[in-house]
Amino acid sequence: MTGRMADKVAIVTGGASGIGRSCCLRFSEEGAQVVVADINLERAAAVADEITQAGGQATSVAVDTSIPEEVDAMANAAVEAFGRLDACVAAAGISHAGYISREPDQQAAQDRHDRQDMLLIEKSLANWQRVIDVNLTGVMLTNQSVAKQMVASGGGSIVNIASVAGRTALMGASDYCVSKAGVWMLTKCGAIELARHGIRVNAVGPGYIRTSMSGAATSNEKWVDERVKETPLRRLGEPSDIANACLYLCSDEASFVTGEIIFPDGGLIADSRA
Numbered sequence: 135m136t137g138r139m140a141d142k143v144a145i146v147t148g149g150a151s152g153i154g155r156s157c158c159l160r161f162s163e164e165g166a167q168v169v170v171a172d173i174n175l176e177r178a179a180a181v182a183d184e185i186t187q188a189g190g191q192a193t194s195v196a197v198d199t200s201i202p203e204e205v206d207a208m209a210n211a212a213v214e215a216f217g218r219l220d221a222c223v224a225a226a227g228i229s230h231a232g233y234i235s236r237e238p239d240q241q242a243a244q245d246r247h248d249r250q251d252m253l254l255i256e257k258s259l260a261n262w263q264r265v266i267d268v269n270l271t272g273v274m275l276t277n278q279s280v281a282k283q284m285v286a287s288g289g290g291s292i293v294n295i296a297s298v299a300g301r302t303a304l305m306g307a308s309d310y311c312v313s314k315a316g317v318w319m320l321t322k323c324g325a326i327e328l329a330r331h332g333i334r335v336n337a338v339g340p341g342y343i344r345t346s347m348s349g350a351a352t353s354n355e356k357w358v359d360e361r362v363k364e365t366p367l368r369r370l371g372e373p374s375d376i377a378n379a380c381l382y383l384c385s386d387e388a389s390f391v392t393g394e395i396i397f398p399d400g401g402l403i404a405d406s407r408a
């Protein structure tokens with residue numbers, strides 16, 4: 135196999151849809167053997183089929199990334215299928231049940247998204263906990279399980295999908311923002327702890343990307359117009375914009391890059407970047 139991921143085995147959690155699916159397809163195009171891991175096995179299997187029909191190598195695994203035993207089994211399944219593990223993109227995630235954006239006119243935002251139950255003062259513990267369980271604890275468990283297999287394989291590269299929301303507060307999304315800020319810090323902690331094993335850990339923080347998760351918002355033309363106006367590159371992102379950043383970080387081209395976060399966001403938060 136030739137390509138930027140030739141001879142590498144990669145797991146992608148959340149691989150059945152959106153950003154994760156795009157990573158699976160892109161990595162395969164570049165020669166990786168891909169494990170499509172998702173809570174939705176039927177859709178994960180369809181992505182694996184798409185890859186094999188195009189001449190690549192892939193398998194699918196059912197996993198709820200918030201359950202430690204399932205995450206361990208996922209990492210073991212990759213090694214059973216392909217003999218080693220070199221790369222992982224932790225893309226499985228859920229939103230805070232809506233998509234309330236940074237809105238210059240907070241009153242307008244509030245009127246439009248009249249969801250008192252999402253604001254901090256009303257947020258239910260159950261909703262908070264599920265977002266933290268999947269988006270933060272799930273990423274930690276994934277990092278832990280894949281790192282163990284990567285140690286045995288002599289090193290590797292982990293990419294955690296964070297968000298601009300880990301950097302910039304969004305109305306009604308305290309759970310989501312905190313989970314993504316946590317992913318960013320987890321990435322830095324993982325980088326310094328796993329470097330001794332030859333494992334690099336980086337994060338990618340997407341801006342507004344067209345996927346199922348953002349579907350309710352991106353089907354609203356007014357919402358899209360507003361987001362495009364506030365994005366310097368004047369468009370929403372596509373899953374492939376994120377997959378290309380993940381590909382770079384998982385490839386050997388990034389062999390001296392660890393503990394880093396890349397924001398493919400069209401310049402959305404350039405004004406607030408350190």
Ligand SMILES: NC(=O)c1ccc[n+]([C@@H]2O[C@H](COP(=O)([O-])OP(=O)(O)OC[C@H]3O[C@@H](n4cnc5c(N)ncnc54)[C@H](O)[C@@H]3O)[C@@H](O)[C@H]2O)c1
Nearest residue numbers: 148150151152153173198199226227297340343345346347
């Ligand atoms: N779409 C955006 O605008 C955007 C922006 C910033 C960050 N992100 C992040 O990108 C990642 C991918 O999201 P997406 O936009 O592609 O959404 P998506 O809904 O298209 O894909 C998410 C995938 O994760 C899977 N999943 C959910 N919970 C899971 C669990 N517990 N275990 C295993 N799989 C699970 C879903 O089944 C789905 O296939 C998420 O972490 C999300 O927070 C998305």
